Amino acid sequence: MEAIESAASECKKSEIEVANGERTMRKQGSPSLQGEPPGEALSRKPITARELARMLGVSQSAVSRAFTPGASIAADLRKRILKYAAEVDYQPNAIASMLSKSRTNIIGIVVSDMQNPFYPGLIEKLSRSLQRIGLQSLLFNITKGSNLEEQLSALRRYNVDAVIVISATILSGSTLSWATEGRPAILINRVIEDTNLSCVACNNVEGARALADHFYQQGARRVAYVAGLSHTTTNRERQNGFVTRIAELGMTLSAQIEGREYSYYAGRKAALEIAARKSTDAIFFANDILAIGGIDALREEAGCRVPDDIFVAGFDDIPMAGWPHYSLTTFRQPVDEIVRVVVEMIEGDTSALLRAATVIRLSGDLIERRSTGVEPKAR
Template identity: 65%
Template sequence: MSNADDKIASPRARPLTARELARLMGVSQSAVSRAFTPGSSISPELRQRILKAAGELDYQPNAIASMLSTRRSNIAGIVVSEMQNPFYPTLIEKLSRELQRVRLQSLMFNITRGSNIEEQLVALRQYNVDAVIIISATVLSGASVQWATDGRAAVLVNRTIPDLPLTSVSCDNVEGARAIADHFHALGRHRVSYVAGLAHTSTNLERQNAFVTRVAELGMRLIHCIAAGEYSYEAGHRAALEIARGEKTNAIFFANDILAAGGMDALRESAGLRVPEDVAVAGFDDVALARWPHYSLTTFRQPIDAIVEKAVSLVTQQLETPSLPPSRNPISGELVIRHSTVTER
């Protein structure tokens, strides 16, 4: 048996160090370090032998020592805001898992309205994160984002910021909005309305502009275009009642599924309208409630797995090659047709 094998049976009073593991195995300490560093120069056979011995001896690399030696923290800061939308918790969970798969740990910064944004961004830099992934930039200025991401790998997810040279990945909002307009047109619903959440966000602007443009191209009429003020059930409820009190419309595109859910309940329960017989309703995202029988919501499904995979790939590419130019990466989604726009499928 090897020296490493001899030591397995005896419990240790303190954690094994990299130097001790290297001595027991007869390899250099740098070889042990490289075995635990993805992409480092080491033969697969030696890496496997070191990892096997580390598992048997319950060796864990010292994260602080590794950070000092490599000048890397292996931490990705995830900046989020506006968490009312259930699309985001799902996205964050999948993103955290994918980051772990490439040996990056997640540290979340939830920036809420009314909070001291500068203090939270300072904390982000103090943690010396290697990468910054901004999932929602609704309360952040371009200058704040640029300062927070300076010198780090950075990706915007589901957002873009005009005039800021940052890599982004998102669902193809233009494709989705045009698909919904085409669907309304095919159903003969030519008096349509649009309900935005936060009017100034890049996500909304892309969806709204594409929808309005396609409506005009198809010779349809835009009856109402309303900014609900936030992406919430209550905001969708209020917007739908406002539409119901005005000039008659026979189809409404809500900028996300939560708005659409509130809107459908308002139309049915308060305005006395039938969905879809009187008013067809469509949303965007395809969150879980869109599939509930009560809503059975026609929506444009965001390709969440593809978005996450692309975002993490972009982060790792930037970590390996910091000089990579910024890029925009729209990803195609899918129109899902349910009973909120058609009575039978």
């Protein structure tokens, strides 16, 4: 439990007040450091395995083995070492361990867009799952436009054990291959042909078809598609799946808006274009953020009622899609499943990932909500 700080307490530290670029600085002296529990020297440098070993009169190897599960060491010796290690607060230096084992326990996570709420959620779950099995996440936030190879060069030098790419956009296959050279790599929600990269993705075609079916069942006949980033695989699959299915059902594709980005404002803009033509019963947006922008624009600018005048559906099922105000029908990506599969792939024989690039498709769920005229069961 965290201590509740007194609400009335004034800030006692001297502060650096900054206002509009001007700043006045004052610093406070360092608070006294309390000594280590076992009266050890309060040097800032952590203790090493050798020192620990010498103190105990054993070899450094023994210490190493004590911390290595399955190593050849007597149970009582191990216990003695671990106990003493805990007392003097010794922990094996991960860096040194990486060097000798040539395994870092670090997974590189390449991201390019944290604005779409779908990604932070995914990253959060992913990094937590990885942590749970002792892997850390090194974040590579790449910026569109500037030199990608330069941005990813660190990815190579840091010897990450594997790379997970969450960026739906950017990054050509060749750049990625270069960056991950010799390392297992997994793309999430992105499929690249002709590389030795594995992919885990939602079955976008299935989802798009399910939404087309749903529109049909709800009575829509003239439907529109609003693209995200046109050339991304996710967009293409959703688009193809949707367009194909509505053709099968004999529905009319009343409009199809090309997209330059997955964003709220792009959704608004597309929705207004479609509404202006007054020939559409239902719009399928390539993802939820677009759809949410679309709903707002339809209701507030186009004067349409959703769902009374027009249906709207998205894709992903981000938290906002469930908000009562939007209550957006969407196709839920199986985030937990995606995370599970990715972690399994990494946990398993990683070298196998290199030998055979695997593509895994996961099924999602159609989530019916008010934006297509369905009264949802719960929030």
